[in-house]
Amino acid sequence: MKKWQDNRGWLFILPVFLIVAFSAVVPLMTVVNYSIQDIFGPGQRVFVGTEWFREVLTDERLHEALWRQLLFSGLVLLIEMPLGIAIALMMPDKKGFGASICLVVLALPLLIPWNVIGTIWIIFTRPDIGLMGATINTLGLTFDHTANGLHAWITLMLMEVWHWTPLVALLAYAGLQSIPPAYYQAAKIDGASSWAVFRYIQLPKMRGVLTIALLLRFMDSFLIYAEPFVLTGGGPGNTTTFLSIYLVKIAVGQFDLGPAGAFSLIYFLIVLLFCYLFYQALQNVGKGEQA
């Protein structure tokens, strides 16, 4: 009887096993399967070992895309994290009407589908009718993200910052609101400056939510696809061909499923590695600061 009861426990986690298997393990293994074979059609396949990996790792265009991607994510984090924290610090206190309005306004960009975001910005930056594009052009400056790589980057960065800084701000705001008011009173009685309050109370207390914000923002920006696909399609030239756009070009455009599989696995490992590094770094910075 006892044994049966013990075994029955496995039944309860079976659904989770099934869901994880179909959502993560099976697709991942399919990719592994593609990455080590050359597949011509159903039933026609040749085992190629690490050939696709070698091909992908020596692909110059992939290297370029990787550096482009790292630069993009780096810039995004450098702008969005401090900006989000600054917005959270400037927002009114939880009580009252002002905070509600701020929260709704901040959440708006997050509610828009990602491909629509791209479309909005295409129109917004159009040199002839776009609010931003036309305004800049009437000032006598030429702005055209379809022809100028730098302009394409500026547009993408603006779009990304507009789209995602609110997430950082909302998380930071939640972190700030969870600090008991007694901390601020204690600091006031101690005569601490507002910089000291930020550095030694607010920042340590926000560490948990900021870690989550950093990881989310890194992953999302490193995997960005829909927005540049809609806005620039990877151009002009290859200036905004990020990893995911390049990957889709190989997989769907050229139908090279083998190299695409190998590429995907490497891509996945890079994201995993960076997340691990960020997490470790933040854990070390805040050792013993949980209370």
Place this chain on the structure above:
Amino acid sequence: MGLTLKQINKIVEGEHHLADINLTLASGSRNVLLGRTLAGKTSLLRILAGLDRPTTGAIHENDRDITGISVRKRSVAMVYQQFINYPSFNVYKNIASPLLVAGQDKEEVNQRVMDTAKLLHLDPMLDRMPSELSGGQQQRVAIARALVKDADLLLLDEPLVNLDYKLREELLEELQAIFEKRDSVVVYTTTEPSEALKLGGNIIVMDEGKVLQTGTTSEVYRNPATVKTAELFSDPPINMLEGEIRSGRVMIGDQLDIERSGLFSSLDEGQYLFGIRPNHLYLNRQADGDARINSTVKISEINGSETFIHFEYGGCQMVLQEVGVDTRRIDSALTCYVNPEKFFVYSSQGDLLISPNGFSA
């Protein structure tokens, strides 16, 4: 430094948080603010600290009006219910922080931090971070941070409420000794009568934003001037029974029918409220004059080395406090005794007329 509060009112969004507070806190005095939650204790502390300004009224330090002076310019230290420490500083730096902010000499800071740490038994853990400490130790750090400043005014807002019983007893005893040696004004808020009694000094009993009674703690405990004060300053709550003095007898409920003598002889005939502290109800007859009450046990709870027996009498919920552990079954018969000489007698308006401790209106 002595503090005088004159006609302090605090009104927030039309609600009176504090009403007409007049207090004098003498230099070097220990003052316990006793009251239930929302009695206005914390509001008063915040005004004393200078964190809030009173809506009307003034605070004088000696003879100087300091009502509008900001916290930074006052000599105040405060300890909170929650354990408030800088999360990214170790214990040493936490204790040193108020001194470092004030820009004091490193040598002196070190000396004072070490002395204070020793006082609160924190010296073995100066390198640890607050999150690596137990709750009691975290609160010790917070108390050390308040003490190290040597401020003129030391405020403690229910500092022990988040600690377990054992730690509370331990810290309370230490705090008592620490307060004894200081000449700053100490104000300590609590909801617990037993804590107030242990701390001694002066007491300020508050309820609904008003001061009900002030005086030395023992005096107020022995002679609570109103029914409200008696109820607040008694744990378990004092038993309040309605009764009548008529034709030479004192009649309380259906069983107590006592000869009108001794304490009661000075009272006119009429309706009164009779207060009996739970520890003045006995399970065994103590003296010949004791009156008897028969009832049934409603709940019997054991609290440490004491037993509280709840029963009903005269339409009131009564509590009897008995030393030692005594297990009683619910609904079993209960006989208890009370000495009429131990009654507090209040007028039907709630003012103290006679107390067993010699008070007589």
